[in-house]
Every structure is written in C-alpha cells, then in structure tokens.
Amino acid sequence: MNYKLHHLSHTDLDGYGCQMVSAHFFDSISFYNSNYGKEINECFNQILAQIQTSSFEKHVILITDLNLTMEQATEFQAKVNIAEKEILLLLLDHHKTGEECANTYEWYYLDSSRCATKITYDFFSALYGHNEALSHFVNVVNAVDIWLENDPHFELGKVCMGLVSSAKEVNKIMFPEENTQYIFSLLSQAQAFFTCKDAHIALDDAIHGIKKSYFKSNKNDTLSNLISAYNVRLLTQNKEKMQINYKEYKGILTYNIGNVSVIGNDFLSANPDFDFFMDVTSKKTISLRSSGKVDVSKIAAQIANGGGHHNASGGLLSNFKDAFIYDSIKSQVMNIIANKG
Template sequence: MKIYHLSHTDLDGYGAQFVTKFYFSDIKFYNSNYGKEIDVKFDQILNEMDDEKSIVLITDLNLTLTQCAKFEEALKDKNSKIMLLDHHQTGLECAKKYPWYLLDNERCATKITYDFFSSIYGKDEKLDKFVRVVNSVDIWLKDEPEFELGKVCLGLVSMAKEINNIMFGDTSRDYIFYLLDKTQKYFNEKDGHIALDEALHIFKKSYFIKEKNDTLNNLISTFVVDMLSQNKEKFMIQYRDKTGILTYNIGNTSIIGNEFLVRNPDIDFFLDMTSRKTMSFRANNSADVSLIAKELVGGGGHVNASGGFYPAFKDGHTYEIIKKQIVDLIEKKTKAEEASKEQMAQE
C-alpha cells in the first residue's frame, strides 16, 4: 500500500515525515503551510495517485470541516483512506466528527506519528531520541534535557533555504532529511547542542560537495545550476523567437543566471520571478533582456542584465501556477503588440 504524506514545513512537520521514512519505503512526500495551500497540495496528491490502494497521511496540519468533508469524499473515488495525526487545538471540532482525525495537544506531531507506527512496527532507540528532541522544542518543554538540541534543530530547518522548495520540492526535502540525520550524532554528547551548532556549516557543505571543496555559496550555485540544466525542459519559456528559462526565488540571480547561460548556450535568457513581484533578467549576448523587460512590465536596464516589477503577480504554491502567470503575460503582451502593428499597417 502506497502512502502519500502531507505535512507542515517546520521541524515538527519534517520530523513526522522523517519518522514515516524510517518505517516505509513506498511513500511520496508533500509539504504545506496552513490554509488554502493544503487544498492545492491535496489536489496535487489526487492528480498523482494511481489505481493502487493508498493512504493519505496528514501530519502537523489542522483542517477545516469543509476540507475534511472534501478530502474524505474525494478519496472514496480513489479507493483510498485518509488519516490525520495532529496536535493543534483548532482541529478539535474536526476530531470530534471524523474518526480518522487523531488530535492530541500534549504531544507534537512527530511524537504522535512515532508512537502510532512504533506501536505497530516496533521502537528504535535512535529514532526515539530524535523524536524526544523534536517534541521538547515543539511544545516548548524547557526543562527537558533535549530542549537545547531541539532549538538548534528548529533553526536548522527554518534556515535550510539553500534549495528552492517550490522548484525542487523533493530535493529540498531530501536535503532537510540529510541534515536531520546528521544531527543525531550529537544527541548523546555533553553540550551536544553547542557542538551541533558549530557543525551545521560542515553538514551543509558535505551535501553539496561533488568533486572538490569550495565556499558554501559556490557549492550551492553549482548544485542549483546542475539541477536547472538537468530539468531545463520543465522550466523553459518562449518569448518571440527567444528561448528562456523561468525560475522562482532562486536567489543569487547574477551568479546562477550567468553560469547557467554559459553552460546552456541553447537558452537565450534567464528570468527569475520573486514573491516580492520583482523580475530579474539575465542574458549572455543572445538576447536583449532590456527590451524584454520593457515590453513585459515596463522595466529595463542593460542588454544582459535587466529587471522589472510585475504588480499583478500572485504568489503560488506550485511552480506550475507561477509559470502559467508568466506565460500568460508574455502571450498577452506580444499578441497586443502584434495586433497594434497590424492595425497601423492597415491604416
């Protein structure tokens, strides 16, 4: 039986997935914040489900009554079941109505998940310690011996932004799992939280190093360019006769954009859209991005480096939602100019 596991985006959310990863192999992970994003990710799960009998496991996220009814009904058609393990008191009304909604506000979601599956498949000493670390900080048990370790792990997850989770969700999650696995080495050491805090930089570098050592920023840039190059068909966009690549909140646009274009001469320009509605364009003498920026959003700059602001842009929870907005913008602007030229020619 396949498991589709949707969880929150903090330490407790990833911690619950870290637990299920220990017990199961045939599992697909998804992560979401609260609210409407849960609906988006649930619809994504439905679209990716096959005919195999499955379980949708939701952890560290509370649903509304409307979501509960919608999700339960949708899974009937898929011959699948739903189970929710959570600790947020706001889900009490749902927990009273739906038997698959397990609520316990005295344990974090990671511990609820571990206690549930370990009661069936057996406990593990190392994993048990990890769960106590997460539980101590998530429900703020300051007197527990694992509390300071939990604080370091909490910061580790919140600061693990090196890999964009919208563009590379699976890789971003694997990176966080890798870091969480590395933390366990320090759980039984004296002043382990201090040693762990000092080791985080090394952990991060060890994930990105391939052939030779370098600064963390350089290693990350090379890693991201590799992923963009391997998956560029997914990220391609077309502007007139120019082929571009669209990224989202990629960061270090100058370095990553230029390195990508050098390594991929078949791509004419690089465009990074951000959640702040800004657009950063880069080229390597194959396109005049100042003209592209000007036509699309009234922006401008240099031939190989320009920018603009797209006020109508709406932040999305999946890359497909973001890409559609940019593709629609390009089509609208280019078709409008072509229609204007045709009208002038007729006059």
C-alpha cells in the same frame, strides 16, 4: 506493502520530523510539504492527481502537523469518497484549532499534549516496533516544538529547529523531492551529534560543514559557490520542463531562486543554448539575466513595466498571483508573456 503512502506535512522541524518517522517505517512513500491556507488544498489536489495515475490501487493519505478548517476537512472527505481508487485518509496533529474537525471526522486524530512527530512515532511504533535512535530524535523535536524549556533536549531541539528553518538552499517549489532529501540529510547527519557532550553546541559548530558536505561534489569551495553549482546542475537537468520563450528567444523560468546574478549567469554559461534567465518571486517581481544574446531590458519593459541593463534587468508582474506548484507558476508567466510579448 500493497498500498502507496502519500505523506503531507508542515514545513518546520515538527513537519519534517513526522516524515522522518514515516520514512523509517515505510518504503513506498511520496512526500509533500505545505504551510497553512490554500497551499494545503493545492497539495491535496496534487496528491489526488498522483493517485489517479498511480499503478497502486490502494492509497493512504497521511496529513501531519497541519490542522484543517472544517471546510477543508469536508472537502477532502468528499473528494476521497468519489475517488476511483481506494483511499484511506489519516490526520495526526496537535493544534487545538482542529478540535471541531477531530470531533467530526474519525480519521482526524488530535492530541495537544505531544508534538506531531511524537504522535506519529507513537502511532506507528505501536504497530511496527520501537527504535531507540528514532525515539531520541522524536524526543528532541517534542521538547522544542511544545516548548519544554526544562527538558534536557530543549537546547538541542532549538538548534535542530534553526537548522530546518534556515535550509533554504534547495527550492521547495521547483525541486520538492530534492528539498525533502536535503532536509532529511541535514536531520540525519545532525543525529550523529546527539550523544556528544554539550550536543547542542557541537551540532551548532558543525552545521556549516554539514551543509558543505551535502553540496560538495568534486572539489571544495565556498558554501555559496557550492550551492550555486548544485542549483545549476538541477536547473540543467530540468531545463526542458522549465523552458519559456519570448519571441524567438529561449529562456528558463525559476521561482524565488535567490542569488540571481550568480546562479543566472552560471546557468547561462553552462547552457549556451539558452538566451535568458528569468526569476519570478512571491512579491511579483522578476529578475532577468542574459549572456548578451538578448537585451533583457526590453523584455522587462514589455512584460513587466521594468527595465535596467542589456544583461541584467527587472520589473513587476502586476497580474501574477502567487502559487505553490511550479507548473501553475510557469503557466501564469507564459500567459503574461503571450499577452504582452
């Protein structure tokens, strides 16, 4: 393939289902996932930035299971027109709210009778060939996404939908590639149960084990401990990129990491060269942890009008504006620390 595919899709079962389809048919792909609103714009701009530095001269931006506003569609078309590299734009969707865009732009394909995963599969399988196992998966997604309650795949689709919606263990903002790999793995393993008797029940019974098998490395443990160990490994691998400083102290910044007490303390134990752990959330709150080297209650008081204990504190970053790209989040927090620290 002499071009690079950039696939932006929604964050639910149908959105990831579309990407499972494209991953089957193509090798050179970068995946991005977004909810609606300005997050789509940030992801699109991120794609354009990746294209700018890419060694490929030809690119395809595929958007699935996301309907654009006319303002977004017009903006995206204009940016593609002035790009230095050759870019083909294609959108495959099923939401009726995109009808005006579909009537205006030839690259905007809309069909409300099928879910986006089925539209994507039908589009590419017509070009590159049918695959029975993938088609089965597509029909499961279609049954639940457009709510075909009498379809024999409906109950199985509900379990798959819950599997994706509950897959919060790998943070999408901090680790987008690992998040995609995790959800792809869950959906791939789920398909092993599709031919079982009472497949929806068999899959539902197996989900805990499926998740544990993904995070297990050397030895078995509780799912919570396995997830914490996995996240600590990811944070350790990315600690230089995620490093922040408060005065002479070195810390790491996470976003909506969850389970801060466990992950924070585990990270600091594994990385004694770091002095504190800070997690900021979409609600503007921060949680701070320390292994004793720094009084994080003083940091919380200084930058977030907060407080607490020497090794565990929190506060509110009133000037923080939620974002969808980690680098933007880190830049904001560093500016807040510089101005208040």
